Amino acid sequence: MSLEVVVAAALFAGVLFYAVLGGADFGSGFYDLTAGGSRSGARIRRQVDHSIGPVWEANHVWLIYVLVVWWTAFPSAYEPVMRTLIVPLFLAVGGIVLRGSAFAFRKYAESLALARFFGVVFAVSSVITPFFLGAVAGAIASGRVPAEGRGDLWASWLNPTSVIGGLVAIGTCAFLAGVFLVADATRGPDADLAASLRRRVLAVGIGTGAIVLAGLIPLHDDAPTLWYGLTHRALPLVIASAVLGAATLVLLWVRRPGIARFTAVGAVAAVVSGWGMGQYPWFLVDEITITDAAGATATLEALLVAVGLAAALVGPSLGYLLHTAQKWSAEDAH
Amino acid sequence: MPLLDTVVGSLDVHASLTALTSLTADASSTADPAGLLPARQQMALSLGWHIILACFGVAFPTIILAMHWRGVYREDADAMRLARRWSKVSAVLFAIGAVSGTVLSFEMGLLWPGLMGTFGDVLGLPFAFEGLAFFLEAIFIGLYLYGWDRMKPKVHLLMLVPMAITGVVGTFCVLAVNAWMNEPTGFDIVDGEVTNIQPWAAFFNDRVWLQFGHMWVATFMVAGFCIAAVYAVGMLKGRRDRHHRLGFIVPFVFASVAAISQPVVGHFLGAELAEIQPSKLAAMELATTSESPSPMTLGGYVNSDGEKVGAIEIPYLGSIIAMESLSEPVPSLDEFAEEDLPPVNLTHWSFQIMIGLGMLLMGLALIFWFARWRKWDLLDADRATSRWFLRIMAFSGIAAIAAMETGWITTEVGRQPWIVYGVMRTPEAAGDNSGLWWLYWITVVVYTLMTIGAIVVLRSMAKRWRRGDESLPSPYGPELETGSATDAAQEPAR
Numbered sequence A: 001m002s003l004e005v006v007v008a009a010a011l012f013a014g015v016l017f018y019a020v021l022g023g024a025d026f027g028s029g030f031y032d033l034t035a036g037g038s039r040s041g042a043r044i045r046r047q048v049d050h051s052i053g054p055v056w057e058a059n060h061v062w063l064i065y066v067l068v069v070w071w072t073a074f075p076s077a078y079e080p081v082m083r084t085l086i087v088p089l090f091l092a093v094g095g096i097v098l099r100g101s102a103f104a105f106r107k108y109a110e111s112l113a114l115a116r117f118f119g120v121v122f123a124v125s126s127v128i129t130p131f132f133l134g135a136v137a138g139a140i141a142s143g144r145v146p147a148e149g150r151g152d153l154w155a156s157w158l159n160p161t162s163v164i165g166g167l168v169a170i171g172t173c174a175f176l177a178g179v180f181l182v183a184d185a186t187r188g189p190d191a192d193l194a195a196s197l198r199r200r201v202l203a204v205g206i207g208t209g210a211i212v213l214a215g216l217i218p219l220h221d222d223a224p225t226l227w228y229g230l231t232h233r234a235l236p237l238v239i240a241s242a243v244l245g246a247a248t249l250v251l252l253w254v255r256r257p258g259i260a261r262f263t264a265v266g267a268v269a270a271v272v273s274g275w276g277m278g279q280y281p282w283f284l285v286d287e288i289t290i291t292d293a294a295g296a297t298a299t300l301e302a303l304l305v306a307v308g309l310a311a312a313l314v315g316p317s318l319g320y321l322l323h324t325a326q327k328w329s330a331e332d333a334h
Numbered sequence B: 001m002p003l004l005d006t007v008v009g010s011l012d013v014h015a016s017l018t019a020l021t022s023l024t025a026d027a028s029s030t031a032d033p034a035g036l037l038p039a040r041q042q043m044a045l046s047l048g049w050h051i052i053l054a055c056f057g058v059a060f061p062t063i064i065l066a067m068h069w070r071g072v073y074r075e076d077a078d079a080m081r082l083a084r085r086w087s088k089v090s091a092v093l094f095a096i097g098a099v100s101g102t103v104l105s106f107e108m109g110l111l112w113p114g115l116m117g118t119f120g121d122v123l124g125l126p127f128a129f130e131g132l133a134f135f136l137e138a139i140f141i142g143l144y145l146y147g148w149d150r151m152k153p154k155v156h157l158l159m160l161v162p163m164a165i166t167g168v169v170g171t172f173c174v175l176a177v178n179a180w181m182n183e184p185t186g187f188d189i190v191d192g193e194v195t196n197i198q199p200w201a202a203f204f205n206d207r208v209w210l211q212f213g214h215m216w217v218a219t220f221m222v223a224g225f226c227i228a229a230v231y232a233v234g235m236l237k238g239r240r241d242r243h244h245r246l247g248f249i250v251p252f253v254f255a256s257v258a259a260i261s262q263p264v265v266g267h268f269l270g271a272e273l274a275e276i277q278p279s280k281l282a283a284m285e286l287a288t289t290s291e292s293p294s295p296m297t298l299g300g301y302v303n304s305d306g307e308k309v310g311a312i313e314i315p316y317l318g319s320i321i322a323m324e325s326l327s328e329p330v331p332s333l334d335e336f337a338e339e340d341l342p343p344v345n346l347t348h349w350s351f352q353i354m355i356g357l358g359m360l361l362m363g364l365a366l367i368f369w370f371a372r373w374r375k376w377d378l379l380d381a382d383r384a385t386s387r388w389f390l391r392i393m394a395f396s397g398i399a400a401i402a403a404m405e406t407g408w409i410t411t412e413v414g415r416q417p418w419i420v421y422g423v424m425r426t427p428e429a430a431g432d433n434s435g436l437w438w439l440y441w442i443t444v445v446v447y448t449l450m451t452i453g454a455i456v457v458l459r460s461m462a463k464r465w466r467r468g469d470e471s472l473p474s475p476y477g478p479e480l481e482t483g484s485a486t487d488a489a490q491e492p493a494r
């Protein structure tokens, strides 16, 4: 593999981690939003609070990792995206701001009314934000970001592929989060909570699976390059995602949410890598390849030092955080 | 609540800051891309906002560490309670610090595509390391905030150490970027193309060390004075217990050391400017013409004819301080072409405000420690002199924030018209997008709401603490768990 491709793989690994870990955080907003009134929904909301509280800030840094590696390693593919897709990106960052601050504010809100207000802001922005990020991916994957000049401000991200990308993002986030929440709740004392979450997650999973499959059809005409990749090189990943997704549903159905967490992560990872593999070797589909987009060699090498350090330092610490958070959750359940 | 007033105060600073920048940019806007002006405003607003939270992100963990350490190793219950409360305050501040930082990393690309497209691979490396530092910081924030009552106290305490270190590393990295913009190195330009890129040279450029030093000290001034101010107000309102004294003195020690060293660091920072950014120095000093020896100019402004009006001049001092010489003239504005000059008055005034406030805060620290040495208790709010001291202290947080903001305005506005000094002009980096005004106004609204939200929440926390609610139960949790005296037990994690 060439240096450029190694760095691109490191960048894409960040995308994957963000999709899985950040996605589970975003998706929890869906259950928060649909939990019901402030009394009946209190248990789900508290579960959400407990589940993402210690980890959301760390999960969120993946996005920053992706941005900085992108502009450092592939500056000429970064600038066009920023020019063309300014609207969805700005909306996404707005959503991130609202959800992060509202989540922190809700926790320490004094009155129920205030907590409810911050809760709605948190939940709505959590649900919506992945749409814009998915739409950005769809715009890139369907070749709507020109290397020179600027693509259409609106049509570049309001088109079949982008809309599908956005909906798939919302669905997969909600699905992932749901599986994790069910697993957490099942270990807790509250069987009703676990049961009601499980029903919701099954519905979300079926809906998401339907969107992913139905969404493939328009790609044939709207994003031919991606379609070709998905039906050739990336076909095993597409199949894997379908199988793992179905397995997750089955595992939930037979009440094995602990194992379902792994298949759910696998399914989402397969969908996201399918997209990456499907558009390889393009960075911006039909416009710039990974090799053409890469910046100076010295910078790519230096960046690998940073990535290596990150793997050595962040890897164990993040593992420790996730592990500890799980342990606390188990202790508190007893 | 001065901490809260401080936040409000900073909003005002920003209103005037943006008003000022819009005035200054008008003159040259005829041929500029439509995205330039809104992008500048947006950058100033979001950076100026983030930097206040960033100061807490850098300095607060260290200050909490000192307090928490005392609580654990000296078994001091007051210190323990303060550390626990501060960690809750920091949870709110860190959250909005992190999201506002994310806004910035988007904006670097969204607003300045020309900069990131051309120089992304030159200046990107420090950003990558910054991301690494923030990653570790966010991880240990999670562990510390949720580790209360769940980890062994002595281990829990140590979670603050990586937070304190990574905050400093992150600051160094962003300042490396800013210092590089001020004194670009690590690349060559051949036929208009950027080549021969040396990312490490760009990262560890000559300017970053002092700029970082000055900013790092500033974070301790901002956080230290803001926190001390909260307890100064409490003492003025008649709360004279040990809790308040301790809450005052620990951050005040940090703030004092910082306030006394800051002018020294600042002096060395300024001393390099004659060499690397003479036009900035000329604007800061309001030196219209070359004079030997140059005076120091206090106040005053340059009118539309380019004449200096209304200034007080102190002979010799300009040369002595800026050039470290008795005769060497300070660089002057008439040595530069009109289109190469920054907005002079804004640069001059913000520089002078920073210096003025810096001297004031240093004086405040010196007075306190002098008095303490002479055994006068300036925290005894029954005495009139002490009350005066505490009243001034109540505003010290706002003053430190204002000094830091004006310092940044000096640096950033004084760098104009260059985004990369001497290499790329700011208009070349901007996108052509008049729609940015919309985004700007949306940002104003969102940031205003976020400021209000933070104030409301922090205020209500303080109110409940005064009432004796140590645990701050979340209104979403009807007390299912029983017997938990602390809220940590009510916040099980994933």
Ligand code: HDD
Residues within 6 Å of the ligand: B182, B210, B211, B212, B214, B215, B218, B221, B222, B262, B263, B264, B265, B266, B267, B269, B270, B271, B280, B354, B355, B356, B357, B358, B359, B361, B400, B401, B403, B404, B405, B406, B407, B408, B409, B410, B411, B412, B414
């Ligand atoms: C609490 C904050 C604070 C205080 C009290 C001071 N400064 Fe400052 N100053 C800053 C906070 C700051 C800053 C915001 O942190 C800046 C902006 C960029 C930087 O690196 O530091 C800055 C910039 C800055 C610059 C411009 C550097 C450049 O443009 O490259 C100079 C020359 C000084 N300072 C000098 C001083 C002096 C002589 C002070 C003596 C009283 C002083 N500062 C007090």
Ligand code: HEM
Residues within 6 Å of the ligand: B021, B040, B041, B043, B044, B047, B048, B051, B112, B174, B175, B177, B178, B405, B408, B409, B412, B413, B415, B416, B418, B419, B426
């Ligand atoms: C270390 C971090 C910082 C970086 C990398 C940075 C970078 C930038 C960039 C890229 C611009 C736009 C280009 C330009 O106008 O030249 C800018 C402008 C500006 N920044 Fe900073 N900045 C930093 C810190 C700050 C802080 C903390 C403030 C606080 C007030 C600030 C205030 C401003 C202002 C007022 C402008 C507009 C200047 C003008 O157009 O007149 N900056 N900065």
Ligand code: HEM
Residues within 6 Å of the ligand: A057, A060, A061, A064, B050, B051, B053, B054, B055, B056, B057, B058, B093, B094, B095, B097, B098, B099, B100, B101, B102, B103, B104, B105, B108, B134, B135, B137, B138, B167, B170, B171, B174, B175, B215
């Ligand atoms: C002098 C200027 C700056 C300083 C001292 C500074 C410092 C910090 C600190 C300490 C944090 C951690 C926030 C917290 O936990 O409270 C933070 C967050 C962040 N900052 Fe800044 N920052 C500066 C400017 C910038 C600039 C110019 C950018 C981007 C272009 C930026 C991007 C970020 C990002 C992305 C985060 C979020 C990290 C997370 O999610 O934890 N910062 N900053």
